[in-house]
Amino acid sequence: MKVLLAVVLVSALFTSCKPKNTGNAVAGNAEKAYVAPGKYDEFYNFVSGGFSGQLSVYGLPSGRLFRVIPVFSVDPEKGWGYSEETKPMLNTSQGFVPWDDLHHTELSQTNGEVDGRWVFGNANNTPRIARIDLKTFKTAEIIELPNSGGNHSSPFITENTEYVVAGTRFSVPADYSNGDVAINTYKENFKGHISFVKVGKEGEMDLAFQIVTPGVNFDLSHAGKGKSHGWFFFSCYNTEQANTLLEVNASQKDKDFIMAVNWKKAEEYLKSGKAKKQSVKYAHNKWNEKTHTATSEIKNEVMVLDAAELKDICYMIPCPKSPHGCDVDPTGEYIVGSGKLAALIPVFSFDKLQDAIKNKKFDGNYGGINVIKYEAALHGEVQKPGLGPLHTEFDGKGNAYTTFFVSSEVVKWDIKSLKVLDRVPTYYSVGHLCIPGGDSKKPFGKYLIAYNKITKDRYLPTGPELAQSAQIFDISGDKMELVLDFPTIGEPHYAQAAPADLIRNNGQLKFYKIADNNHPFVAKGEKEAKVVRSGNRVDVYMTSIRSHFAPDNIEGIKLGDEVYFHVTNLEQDWDVPHGFAVKGADNGELLIMPGETATLKWKPNRVGIFPMYCTDFCSALHQEMQGYIRVSPAGSSVPLTWSVGTNLPKTK
Amino acid sequence: MKTYKISTVSKAILLIVAILFIGSLFVPMWQIELEAPQYPEGLVLKLHANKIGGDVEIINGLNHYIGMATLHTENFFEFTILPYIFGGFAAISLLLIFIAKRKAVLIFFISYILFVVLAAIDFYRWNYEYGHNLDPNAAIKVPGMAYQPPLIGYKQLLNFGAYSVPDTGGWMLTACGLLLFFIIFKEYKLFTKKKIN
Numbered sequence: 151m152k153v154l155l156a157v158v159l160v161s162a163l164f165t166s167c168k169p170k171n172t173g174n175a176v177a178g179n180a181e182k183a184y185v186a187p188g189k190y191d192e193f194y195n196f197v198s199g200g201f202s203g204q205l206s207v208y209g210l211p212s213g214r215l216f217r218v219i220p221v222f223s224v225d226p227e228k229g230w231g232y233s234e235e236t237k238p239m240l241n242t243s244q245g246f247v248p249w250d251d252l253h254h255t256e257l258s259q260t261n262g263e264v265d266g267r268w269v270f271g272n273a274n275n276t277p278r279i280a281r282i283d284l285k286t287f288k289t290a291e292i293i294e295l296p297n298s299g300g301n302h303s304s305p306f307i308t309e310n311t312e313y314v315v316a317g318t319r320f321s322v323p324a325d326y327s328n329g330d331v332a333i334n335t336y337k338e339n340f341k342g343h344i345s346f347v348k349v350g351k352e353g354e355m356d357l358a359f360q361i362v363t364p365g366v367n368f369d370l371s372h373a374g375k376g377k378s379h380g381w382f383f384f385s386c387y388n389t390e391q392a393n394t395l396l397e398v399n400a401s402q403k404d405k406d407f408i409m410a411v412n413w414k415k416a417e418e419y420l421k422s423g424k425a426k427k428q429s430v431k432y433a434h435n436k437w438n439e440k441t442h443t444a445t446s447e448i449k450n451e452v453m454v455l456d457a458a459e460l461k462d463i464c465y466m467i468p469c470p471k472s473p474h475g476c477d478v479d480p481t482g483e484y485i486v487g488s489g490k491l492a493a494l495i496p497v498f499s500f501d502k503l504q505d506a507i508k509n510k511k512f513d514g515n516y517g518g519i520n521v522i523k524y525e526a527a528l529h530g531e532v533q534k535p536g537l538g539p540l541h542t543e544f545d546g547k548g549n550a551y552t553t554f555f556v557s558s559e560v561v562k563w564d565i566k567s568l569k570v571l572d573r574v575p576t577y578y579s580v581g582h583l584c585i586p587g588g589d590s591k592k593p594f595g596k597y598l599i600a601y602n603k604i605t606k607d608r609y610l611p612t613g614p615e616l617a618q619s620a621q622i623f624d625i626s627g628d629k630m631e632l633v634l635d636f637p638t639i640g641e642p643h644y645a646q647a648a649p650a651d652l653i654r655n656n657g658q659l660k661f662y663k664i665a666d667n668n669h670p671f672v673a674k675g676e677k678e679a680k681v682v683r684s685g686n687r688v689d690v691y692m693t694s695i696r697s698h699f700a701p702d703n704i705e706g707i708k709l710g711d712e713v714y715f716h717v718t719n720l721e722q723d724w725d726v727p728h729g730f731a732v733k734g735a736d737n738g739e740l741l742i743m744p745g746e747t748a749t750l751k752w753k754p755n756r757v758g759i760f761p762m763y764c765t766d767f768c769s770a771l772h773q774e775m776q777g778y779i780r781v782s783p784a785g786s787s788v789p790l791t792w793s794v795g796t797n798l799p800k801t802k
Numbered sequence: 803m804k805t806y807k808i809s810t811v812s813k814a815i816l817l818i819v820a821i822l823f824i825g826s827l828f829v830p831m832w833q834i835e836l837e838a839p840q841y842p843e844g845l846v847l848k849l850h851a852n853k854i855g856g857d858v859e860i861i862n863g864l865n866h867y868i869g870m871a872t873l874h875t876e877n878f879f880e881f882t883i884l885p886y887i888f889g890g891f892a893a894i895s896l897l898l899i900f901i902a903k904r905k906a907v908l909i910f911f912i913s914y915i916l917f918v919v920l921a922a923i924d925f926y927r928w929n930y931e932y933g934h935n936l937d938p939n940a941a942i943k944v945p946g947m948a949y950q951p952p953l954i955g956y957k958q959l960l961n962f963g964a965y966s967v968p969d970t971g972g973w974m975l976t977a978c979g980l981l982l983f984f985i986i987f988k989e990y991k992l993f994t995k996k997k998i999n
Contacts (some may be wrong), residue, residue, distance in 0.1 A: 696863065723860045724843075770867065771941055 151277050153557040165662075182624055183634035185212040190654075193586050193647045195599065196255045197620070198270045200641030203250045205282060208570045210586070210597055210647055211622055211711035213636025221289050222250030222273045225736030232742055235669075236712065238446035242276050242294050243431040251275045252681045254305060254644035258349075261310035261377045262591030264482075266652040268353050270305035270314050277301030279314055281353050287661050290437045291357040295342035295354045296430035296452055297324045297362075303371040303476075307349070309379050309591065313413065314355065316345040317368030324362070324455075325493060337394040343454070344384060357432070359420050359453040361411065361463060364517025365391055367400070369474050370541075375591050376482030376498040380414040386715050387472035389516065401491060405468040405524065407516065408476055408487050410503060416455055424460060425453035426497060440668045442536040442746050458518025465507060466516050467498055468524040475541035479550065480591050484529060484565055486550060488539035494553060495539050497568065499529035530568045535561045540581060541644075543588030545595025546627060551588075553580040553600065560600055560623065574630040576621055578604040585625070586647035594649060598623045599629065601642040608635055618642055644793060662745030669747035671706050671716035676700040681792040688713045690792075694728040694742065695720040696769040699762070702777030703797040706790030709783055715740075718747040729765025732779065739765050754781045806904045813899045816907075817983050822974045823892035827851050827885055831971035832925075834951050836861070837963045847873070848969060851884040868960070869940025870932060870949055880924065887917070887950045891978070904989035911982040918979065926953050 171642040185191050191209030199206050203223030207216045224231030224240065231240050231248055240246055250273035258268045268290075270282045277298035285292040295301055300319030307314045321340040323329040342363040348356045359579035374381035389406045392399030411787045419425065428451070437444045445780040457464040471489030478485050505511075506526035512524045538556030545551070550565050558579045562572040582601045586594040605619040624631045664674055673679045673691040679700040682689045688711050693700045699717075707713060717730045721744035730740040734753050740748045754760060764775035782788045791797075830848035833856070837844050848856035853875045864873040875881050891914065898907055907919045933950025936943075944960070949992075951957065968976065987993060 721863070723863070774941075 157716040166371045171329040177658070179624065179631055179633045182631075183211045183213065183622060184559075185209065185214070188340070190604050191599070191652055193594070194650055194653045195584065195586075195645055195647040196257065197584075197601070197638055197645040198252050198271065198643045199639050200253065200618075200643050202641070203252050203273070205252060205255060206639045206642075207270070207287065208598070208636070208638070209650075211633060212471070213622060213634050215622070215639070218639060218663075219282055219285060219287055219289065221271050221282065222247075222252055222278065222292075224248040224738075225408075227741070229738050229740045229748060229750070232738030232750070234751055235443040235747075236445040239289060239292055239435045239437060241435055241446035242278070242433045243296075243448060244276060246787075247276050248544075249275075250278070252280075252643075253302060255303050255646050256307050256314070256589075256644075257646045257648055258311045258353075259307060259590055260311070262379075264592075264648045264652065265311075266648055266656045267311075269505065269646065270307065272301050272304035272316065274300055274302055274319070277304075277316060277318065279305045279313075279316060279347060279355065281349075281355060283353070284653055285657055286439070287438065290353065290439075291355055292345060292433075292435045293357060294432035294434070295343075295347075295357070296346050296432045297298050297326070297341070297360060297454075298322070298345065303344070303368045303384050306371045306373060306382075308373045308382070308413075309375045311349050313346045313358070313373075314349055315371055315382060316347065317371055317386075319344050319367050319369065321365030321367065324454075325430045326427070335392050336403065337367055337391050340391075340393075342366050343366055344368060344411070346416070352356050353402055354436070355434070357449070357452055359416065359425055360459050361416060361454055361455045363409070363457045363464065363519065364405075367396075369608070370476045371591060372478045372485075373474055374478055374482050374500065375480070378478065378482040378485075379592050380412065381500070383476050384409045384411065385469065385473040385476035385487060387474075387490075389444045401472060405470050406472055406489075407466040407521070408469045408473060408485065408498070410465045410522075412463055412469060412556070414541065419455055419460050419463065420453060425455045428452055428454050432765070440666055441663070442662070442667065442669050442748065462507075464519050466502075466519050467503065467520040467527050468513070468521065469496055470494065475522075475539070475552075476715065477542040477544075477550075477589060479544050479565055480501055480546050480593060482591075484634075486542045488542060488552065490538055490540065490555070492539060493537055495532040495535050496524075497529045497565070498527045499790050502529065503527045506509075512565075516603070532563050532570065533561060534570045535570055536573065541583055543583050543585040543598070544593050545588070545593055546593035547587055549595075551583060551585065551625070551630075553583045555579050555581065555603065560598065560630060562625070566593050573631055574623060574632065576600045576602055577619070577635070578602055578606055582642070584645040584647055586649065589646075594647075596624070596626050597633075597647075598625045599628055599645065599647070601638070601645060603641075605637075607675075609637055625634050644662055650707055661722060664718075664722060664741060664745045665722065667745055667747060669716070669718070671749065672747045673700075673716070673718045675720065676794070679792075679794070681706075681790060682712075686711045688754045688790075690715045692730075693720050694718070694764065694775070696726070697764070697771035697775040698731075698794060699764070699775065699777050700794040703793035704777070704782040704792045705782075706788045707754065707779055707781045708786055709754065709781065711754065711781075713752045713754070713779075715750045715752065717742050717750070720743050721745070726764045727767060728768050728775075730762065731765045732762040739782075741766060754779075757781050757783050806989060807902050808898075808904050808907060810984065812904075812907070812989060813902065815985055816895050816899045817982050818894035819978045821891045822978050822981075823888050823895060826971040826974040826978075827888055829974070830855060830969040830970045831975065833967060833969040835965040835967075837965070838961045840961070850881075851888055851971065852881050854878075854881075864984070865939065866937075867942045868949055869937030869943070869969050871935065871937075873932075878928070895978075907982065907989065908987050911979075911986055914979060914982060918975075922953065929953065 193210035195208040205219045209568040222231035277295040281291040298318035299322040302319040303317035321342045348358040366386040369383040369385045388400035469487035471492040473487045511526035536554035542552045580600040587762035602619040605616045620638045622634040719742040760779045808927040832849040845857040
């Protein structure tokens with residue numbers, strides 16, 4: 151009875167101080183997110199698709215979804231990973247990998263400002279970095295990272311996109327060492343590798359070097375900028391070097407580290423021959439816009455610099471409680487570490503760090519890497535900001551905004567004075583946040599988007615698996631105001647946003663010029679349409695134009711044949727894609743943009759007539775855009791014929 | 803009969819007329835703008851002295867739905883002779899500076915107006931031809947419907963709105979006519995005649 155009373159009392163207490171419902175908070179702000187039909191959004195939002203492996207593009211402030219760009223996972227809708235041309239894009243040293251987990255996006259920058267050329271994405275599971283071309287909104291390049299497991303602290307870039315980096319989440323035995331070791335020999339045999347991938351003028355990626363470190367978990371990273379350009383900062387946890395039950399065993403130490411990397415110094419060492427050439431295996435895949443085809447090349451070498459040996463590349467800055475986010479303010483002076491389990495936010499000063507290095511204010515070393523004295527690099531701590539800080543972005547007006555997973559809120563604070571200015575709840579348990587340009591030198595501090603980890607009751611329920619959830623806040627005033635909830639594809643982690651004009655005026659492509667199409671199986675007009683047999687391989691050079699295929703009647707295919715439909719879309723106008731599908735094909739469809747050629751492989755498994763049709767509603771006569779393929783038994787004498795419009799019934 | 807020599811101002815204007823005739827060879831004379839729900843950005847046919855320009859390929863791609871013949875520069879003899887005609891007009895304008903007779907200008911002006919009328923008839927004839935000569939096997943057949951674009955102005959053709967107006971070259975040619983008319987007005991003293999009477 152007493153117990154019951156206590157329960158009633160306690161619940162009464164909770165009810166009485168229950169925070170006010172969000173319903174009220176939104177009222178009156180709806181028009182801030184309203185973009186009238188036919189009008190454009192102010193910003194493009196490039197949102198990571200998490201375990202979908204893709205990258206989604208939304209408009210801000212409307213939260214409308216425009217496109218899901220296939221990156222690391224197959225997408226039968228777009229033929230990604232199914233067409234012969236795209237298969238090499240998903241090739242790795244492990245072979246064809248149809249799925250991955252894309253956690254972070256990063257827009258290319260020039261002079262520390264977002265420039266609208268490319269957006270990068272990381273593959274977390276089979277470590278890779280992808281570059282998406284923002285003229286075509288298509289994945290243009292993917293590079294695999296050797297010596298890594300769980301590419302999490304990626305794909306962050308330097309202020310002129312000199313490098314895009316990667317840091318291994320899982321330390322593992324290096325690919326160039328014996329990997330067949332006992333798991334509990336982590337301390338001796340497991341190593342961390344961080345990768346610096348050089349980005350060329352046309353965006354082409356090249357793994358320039360790696361830095362080997364003691365085994366830890368690298369988590370997130372950000373480049374220095376302005377005064378700290380030339381440095382990179384990586385958060386790391388599990389400095390306990392646990393190999394099992396990390397939630398306990400990697401949470402023992404009061405402080406883990408943010409590793410400061412002087413990459414200009416690393417470049418010097420690389421030049422002066424201090425790197426070791428190591429034998430590894432990784433794939434480098436490139437999309438060719440002229441042949442509309444990807445190629446995959448396996449590379450076998452990487453240059454590795456040893457952080458323990460080359461003392462002035464890496465320094466460890468102690469950071470409380472398993473740091474996650476590692477964010478650098480627009481001036482490049484302040485580095486914000488976010489200990490996932492901490493109840494404060496440490497802010498480090500780049501000037502103080504330089505002073506500490508110069509005057510050797512060290513506190514021993516970690517695996518041969520000098521550890522800076524915590525106070526020597528510390529600008530100060532934000533006291534009682536909330537519980538479980540994760541990530542910080544900036545508005546360019548001297549304010550920082552930090553997300554708190556455990557206390558489910560965004561907190562605004564002043565970078566210099568470290569005073570908390572405002573806080574707003576999120577629904578629920580926010581992970582990453584995004585302010586357009588919010589990790590660059592020039593943020594556009596008008597909106598803040600929170601990407602939540604828990605959705606619960608925010609939308610109409612859809613069974614056990616719910617919508618993913620994001621929320622837009624107006625941060626133009628002193629107080630943050632909730633403007634809109636919008637559901638996303640799963641699962642949104644980090645996202646970036648850029649002014650719409652920067653992207654839409656970057657020379658975006660409307661269609662591919664057919665004259666420039668160098669696909670080996672292109673048919674640049676119906677006159678070039680043909681079917682060629684060589685052994686049991688049959689190549690169909692097919693064209694599509696509103697509203698027919700050429701050829702649309704094919705006979706003489708035999709069981710055992712491998713048929714390749716090379717479909718060229720002859721249209722030369724904006725927004726006239728054609729699709730292609732054939733009955734029973736054990737892969738996806740093709741979506742072919744004007745001027746493009748794409749190939750679907752088909753191996754018929756029975757005798758009969760097989761229909762094929764255009765899958766993308768192209769015209770008033772789209773439903774007429776179809777054809778037939780006759781499949782005869784192996785050894786049949788039916789001659790190979792093809793035609794369009796002429797295969798008419800015999801007249802008596 | 804006394805021959806009236808034209809003034810220096812008129813000669814200068816003739817020079818301008820000659821330049822305009824030459825200039826009109828390098829810009830489109832006429833344009834037919836097409837708008838449809840599916841083409842918010844619009845499609846345009848640009849008629850030059852020597853060719854059809856603009857979104858010809860796209861329009862040709864659409865024509866087959868209603869059975870309209872596709873447009874090809876080589877099917878119009880006009881595009882081979884028009885550049886010579888305008889070149890000739892320019893040469894005559896220059897020649898008139900030296901001839902300097904107002905009557906000669908008058909004859910040229912009348913001839914030019916005749917040419918314009920003939921050109922308009924020719925343009926109408928082609929529009930009629932293309933609008934009415936439809937493939938009987940066309941996918942879209944609307945009884946009684948023809949697709950003749952307007953000679954000038956606006957007309958709705960199924961889902962397309964067609965707007966036919968002069969382009970830069972057309973306005974230059976119009977200016978030629980007006981300037982020649984001005985010379986005649988001036989040289990025949992039509993401005994002052996009323997006062998004399």
